[in-house]
Protein backbone atom coordinates (compact mmCIF):
# COMPACT_ATOMS: atom_id res chain seq x y z
CA UNK A 304 0.00 0.00 0.00
CA UNK A 305 2.79 2.39 0.91
CA UNK A 306 4.61 1.84 -2.38
CA UNK A 307 1.54 2.55 -4.47
CA UNK A 308 0.88 5.72 -2.53
CA UNK A 309 4.40 7.04 -2.85
CA UNK A 310 4.47 6.36 -6.56
CA UNK A 311 1.45 8.58 -7.05
CA UNK A 312 3.10 11.44 -5.21
CA UNK A 313 6.38 11.27 -7.08
CA UNK A 314 6.98 13.52 -10.05
CA UNK A 315 8.81 10.75 -11.83
CA UNK A 316 6.07 8.20 -11.34
CA UNK A 317 5.98 7.21 -14.98
CA UNK A 318 9.58 6.09 -14.84
CA UNK A 319 9.24 4.31 -11.52
CA UNK A 320 6.26 2.12 -12.27
CA UNK A 321 5.21 2.15 -15.91
CA UNK A 322 3.18 -1.04 -15.74
CA UNK A 323 1.15 -0.40 -12.64
CA UNK A 324 0.25 3.12 -13.63
CA UNK A 325 -1.54 1.90 -16.71
CA UNK A 326 -4.10 0.50 -14.31
CA UNK A 327 -4.93 3.89 -12.84
CA UNK A 328 -7.85 5.73 -14.39
CA UNK A 329 -7.08 8.93 -16.30
CA UNK A 330 -8.74 11.03 -13.63
CA UNK A 331 -6.84 9.41 -10.77
CA UNK A 332 -5.41 12.71 -9.56
CA UNK A 333 -8.88 14.16 -9.17
CA UNK A 334 -10.15 11.02 -7.46
CA UNK A 335 -7.23 10.98 -5.05
CA UNK A 336 -7.67 14.66 -4.26
CA UNK A 337 -11.36 14.26 -3.54
CA UNK A 338 -10.65 11.38 -1.14
CA UNK A 339 -8.12 13.50 0.74
CA UNK A 340 -10.50 16.46 0.85
CA UNK A 341 -13.30 14.24 2.14
CA UNK A 342 -11.00 13.09 4.91
CA UNK A 343 -10.27 16.74 5.74
CA UNK A 344 -6.52 16.08 5.20
CA UNK A 345 -6.49 13.73 8.16
CA UNK A 346 -5.26 10.13 8.09
CA UNK A 347 -8.29 7.87 8.25
CA UNK A 348 -6.29 5.23 10.08
CA UNK A 349 -4.47 7.07 12.86
CA UNK A 350 -6.03 10.53 12.87
CA UNK A 351 -2.78 12.28 12.03
CA UNK A 352 -3.24 15.74 10.50
CA UNK A 353 -1.48 15.97 7.13
CA UNK A 354 -0.28 18.90 5.06
CA UNK A 355 -3.06 20.40 2.96
CA UNK A 356 -2.32 21.91 -0.47
CA UNK A 357 -0.15 24.99 -0.24
CA UNK A 358 1.94 23.79 2.68
CA UNK A 359 5.32 22.56 1.46
CA UNK A 360 7.50 20.06 3.31
CA UNK A 361 9.70 22.95 4.38
CA UNK A 362 6.71 24.67 5.94
CA UNK A 363 5.62 21.60 7.88
CA UNK A 364 7.21 22.65 11.16
CA UNK A 365 5.60 26.09 11.23
CA UNK A 366 2.29 24.68 10.08
CA UNK A 367 2.30 22.17 12.94
CA UNK A 368 3.24 24.86 15.47
CA UNK A 369 0.35 27.00 14.26
CA UNK A 370 -2.39 24.41 13.87
CA UNK A 371 -1.41 21.06 15.41
CA UNK A 372 1.20 21.67 18.13
CA UNK A 373 0.26 18.41 19.82
CA UNK A 374 1.70 16.59 16.78
CA UNK A 375 4.96 18.54 16.62
CA UNK A 376 6.99 15.87 18.38
CA UNK A 377 6.05 13.40 15.63
CA UNK A 378 7.95 15.55 13.14
CA UNK A 379 11.29 14.62 14.65
CA UNK A 380 13.28 11.46 14.80
CA UNK A 381 15.96 11.48 17.50
CA UNK A 382 19.06 9.44 16.76
CA UNK A 383 22.33 8.90 18.59
CA UNK A 384 25.36 9.64 16.46
CA UNK A 385 28.87 8.59 17.55
CA UNK A 386 30.40 11.81 16.34
CA UNK A 387 27.73 14.40 17.06
CA UNK A 388 25.80 12.93 19.96
CA UNK A 389 22.02 13.24 19.95
CA UNK A 390 20.67 14.49 16.63
CA UNK A 391 17.12 15.49 15.79
CA UNK A 392 16.13 14.67 12.22
CA UNK A 393 13.08 16.38 10.72
CA UNK A 394 10.68 14.04 8.93
CA UNK A 395 8.12 16.16 7.08
CA UNK A 396 7.14 13.19 4.94
CA UNK A 397 5.39 11.79 8.01
CA UNK A 398 2.73 14.43 7.39
CA UNK A 399 2.09 13.62 3.74
CA UNK A 400 -1.36 12.26 3.03
CA UNK A 401 -1.74 9.65 0.32
CA UNK A 402 -4.71 7.89 -1.21
CA UNK A 403 -4.43 4.13 -0.87
CA UNK A 404 -6.29 1.23 -2.45
CA UNK A 405 -7.33 -1.16 0.29
CA UNK A 406 -7.19 -4.14 -2.08
CA UNK A 407 -3.89 -2.93 -3.63
CA UNK A 408 -5.56 -2.86 -7.01
CA UNK A 409 -5.09 0.57 -8.63
CA UNK A 410 -7.89 -0.08 -11.09
CA UNK A 411 -10.45 -0.42 -8.30
CA UNK A 412 -11.34 3.20 -7.56
CA UNK A 413 -14.65 2.57 -5.86
CA UNK A 414 -14.98 4.93 -2.91
CA UNK A 415 -15.19 1.97 -0.54
CA UNK A 416 -11.77 0.81 -1.72
CA UNK A 417 -9.99 4.12 -1.21
CA UNK A 418 -8.68 5.56 2.03
CA UNK A 419 -6.69 8.68 2.81
CA UNK A 420 -3.71 7.48 4.80
CA UNK A 421 -0.55 9.10 6.07
CA UNK A 422 2.71 7.67 4.79
CA UNK A 423 4.05 6.63 8.19
CA UNK A 424 3.05 3.03 8.68
CA UNK A 425 1.22 1.66 5.73
Ligand SMILES: [Zn+2]
Pocket residue numbers: 346347348349350351420421422423
Ligand atom coordinates in the same frame (compact mmCIF):
# COMPACT_ATOMS: atom_id res chain seq x y z
ZN1 LIG B 1 -1.92 7.55 9.72
